[in-house]
Amino acid sequence: FNSLVAIDYLKGSFSRSYLISEQKKYGNVQISAAPSYQYSNGNLDLSIGFKASYLMDSERTLNKFYIYPNIKASYSVVNSIVEAYAGLTGELIQNSFSAFTTINPFVSPTLDIRPSSTAFKFVVGTKGKLSQSLGYDVNGSYSREEDKALFRSNSIANNSLLTNNYSHGNSFGVVYDAVNVFKLSAALEFDMSQKLNIKLIGDLYKYDSDSEPIAWNLPAVVASLFFDYQLTDTWSLAGTLFYCGSREDTTNFVGLISPEPAVNEALGSFLDANFQLEHELTPQWSAFIKVNNIVNNQYKRWNHYPVQGFQLLGGASYKFDF
Numbered sequence: 029f030n031s032l033v034a035i036d037y038l039k040g041s042f043s044r045s046y047l048i049s050e051q052k053k054y055g056n057v058q059i060s061a062a063p064s065y066q067y068s069n070g071n072l073d074l075s076i077g078f079k080a081s082y083l084m085d086s087e088r089t090l091n092k093f094y095i096y097p098n099i100k101a102s103y104s105v106v107n108s109i110v111e112a113y114a115g116l117t118g119e120l121i122q123n124s125f126s127a128f129t130t131i132n133p134f135v136s137p138t139l140d141i142r143p144s145s146t147a148f149k150f151v152v153g154t155k156g157k158l159s160q161s162l163g164y165d166v167n168g169s170y171s172r173e174e175d176k177a178l179f180r181s182n183s184i185a186n187n188s189l190l191t192n193n194y195s196h197g198n199s200f201g202v203v204y205d206a207v208n209v210f211k212l213s214a215a216l217e218f219d220m221s222q223k224l225n226i227k228l229i230g231d232l233y234k235y236d237s238d239s240e241p242i243a244w245n246l247p248a249v250v251a252s253l254f255f256d257y258q259l260t261d262t263w264s265l266a267g268t269l270f271y272c273g274s275r276e277d278t279t280n281f282v283g284l285i286s287p288e289p290a291v292n293e294a295l296g297s298f299l300d301a302n303f304q305l306e307h308e309l310t311p312q313w314s315a316f317i318k319v320n321n322i323v324n325n326q327y328k329r330w331n332h333y334p335v336q337g338f339q340l341l342g343g344a345s346y347k348f349d350f
Contacts, residue, residue: 249273298327
């Protein structure tokens with residue numbers, strides 16, 4: 029039997045909201061407990077429990093109790109080769125301005141910040157080895173995410189109504205919606221004698237939002253390829269390849285006598301390839317060359333923000349021996 033108790037406190041404010049020159053405050057306290065019972069019998073491992081969270085939101089005058097399932101099971105079909113697993117979980121997520129900027133660095137300092145709740149997430153999958161050097165993990169999940177934070181472009185000002193540096197189509201706000209998320213995920217990892225490691229991850233998503241017409245800026249397909257190759261004792265090569273499917277955002281204007289209706293903006297899919305070659309000169313000194321965005325694709329990860337094209341960087345690094 030295990031039990032985890034946690035307290036999460038958040039407090040902050042912005043000097044104004046996006047449209048109104050009035051201080052915007054946010055803050056809450058979350059108290060959580062997660063008791064669970066562990067059971068093992070032969071090839072079966074089972075964890076049964078629940079998560080209970082109590083939210084005291086001082087700025088929204090909201091006190092609410094949440095309870096989530098916390099059940100996980102795994103069964104070794106073939107020892108160290110094939111394992112089946114499943115889970116039914118949920119959680120209360122503490123959102124913050126810092127967490128939002130990690131995902132989207134272009135959010136404006138005017139956000140409505142509140143927690144998100146994953147009412148439940150059901151996942152079932154299998155993982156194991158196809159050979160001595162090839163591993164896999166395949167799973168599917170379905171979840172209900174309430175107050176899910178979606179990033180959407182802020183309105184563009186056409187007169188003195190908004191005079192901030194972030195009111196010219198160059199910032200994002202957050203809108204919250206209840207979203208059902210269906211996800212299929214697959215991963216392959218090839219590891220050969222610590223010389224070559226390749227990992228391929230692919231995710232397919234389907235979103236069904238309650239209020240918003242679209243799950244803004246969320247792609248239906250995401251894939252990644254990572255590899256590390258130790259060419260010799262002193263030479264190594266690493267690379268990453270990212271693919272992101274198309275997303276949708278919106279553009280609308282404020283301050284016009286006859287405002288134009290909001291227009292959806294389709295952001296195309298993109299491929300980004302990066303490589304790094306490193307040579308160890310001494311145990312302390314190394315020289316490297318990085319090549320980013322090799323295909324010179326000036327795609328837009330976020331609306332109105334094209335990335336840099338082809339980039340080349342060279343340098344040296346030194347390891348201190350303390």
